[in-house]
Amino acid sequence: MKPKANPPLHEQELLERAHQLAGLSLGDIANDAEIAVPTSLRKEKGWIGLLLEHVLGATAGTQAKPDFDELGIELKTIPIDFTGKPLETTFVSVAPLMGLVGATWQTSHVCHKLARVLWVPIVSEKHLAIKDRIVATPFIWSPSEEQASLLANDWQELTDMIVLGEVEKISGKYGQVLQLRPKAANSQAKTKAFDKDGNLFMTLPRGFYLKTQFTHELIKQHLRTN
Template identity: 55%
Template sequence: MVSSPASTAELLQRCQALAGLTLAQLAALADIKVPANLQRDKGWVGQLLELVLGASAGSKAEPDFVNLGIELKTLPIDLNGKPLESTYVCVAPLTGVSGLQWHESWVCQKLRCVLWVPILAERQIPLAQRIVGTAFLWQPNAMQQQLLQQDWEELMEQITLGGIDSIRGSQGKVLQLRPKAANSKALTEAVGAAGEPIMTLPRGFYLKASFTADILQQQFAQP
């Protein structure tokens, strides 16, 4: 068990030591087996990094590095440094949400300070041979914060007004709401169009790939 990093500097040092390693090398450090693929182990890469870097929150509703207030997010990228998919943030609350403010939301807490770890993960690269990139810390600037808040407020308003089933992944400039369930039987409570209780698939908030592409661009653009 790796101890939690005592400071942000120590966390970044640990990240530096991992840059350039394959996931097989990382798994060997943690003494765990690499799955054949991620079909049944969707969060495996993130969990592996949490293990190796000493994240302590697990699945609790707090940042991964609790004492530092830092959330860990892996970011699969292609050879050109473009994100390959949207990034899962957290589960969306579907009941008892009226009156919930942006700054109290789990999305806002999770994205306050993020340690992004890019992973070279082109589809044709076997999982074990995918490579850890250069990690970096990110905090949303005023414009990004505004876009996130706007999308969150619009989506939450739709949920509150019983429009959960009409929300599409194409909505939102930077944040989207999508079903998040292991299978179609995993239903949860929500509010229907007439205010009645209904059962629906759990939903999750995701950052759109175009947004994370901008974050990468901002970080690695040539001066």
């Protein structure tokens, strides 16, 4: 494995580095970095993100802060089909299920993670081997006033339900652009939460995810401006 790239000094340098990957396959990028390509992502779900963090010079590692911490920019890969449509929802952050009384959107992990994002769409049709998946044109985004309002409203609705002990009632139908759903390596992983009577119980960890309709709009907007 080649050493990780030096951190980019500014946003434009990061974007230029990312644009140099456009049109390359993951196999090309991994070979240049001397990193082995897995045949399946089932046990290495975060491999693509880790590969791009390595070649782009991300600094946060596993810490709970933006991937390019000095720039305040989060890296998000997004699998798309040949038409640019996202193939799955996008994980944003783990959802705390306790200690939320008095929490605000502005101080939430979700707000911080989505403040400035480098999106790297990757053509990932089912028939493509991981090494043959192609990086499309990356772009940097911050939520518009309207998008931030939608995200904040969804976060507030979902957080209120957690605080009221209704976490088990939450399904993917809640939220216009943001959803809450189980996030665990397996069904044995459990975390503490409160029920509606204020009693502690164990439940699956939850994560916040961006719905595909939302990320599809971001990609379409990006395509229109390029």
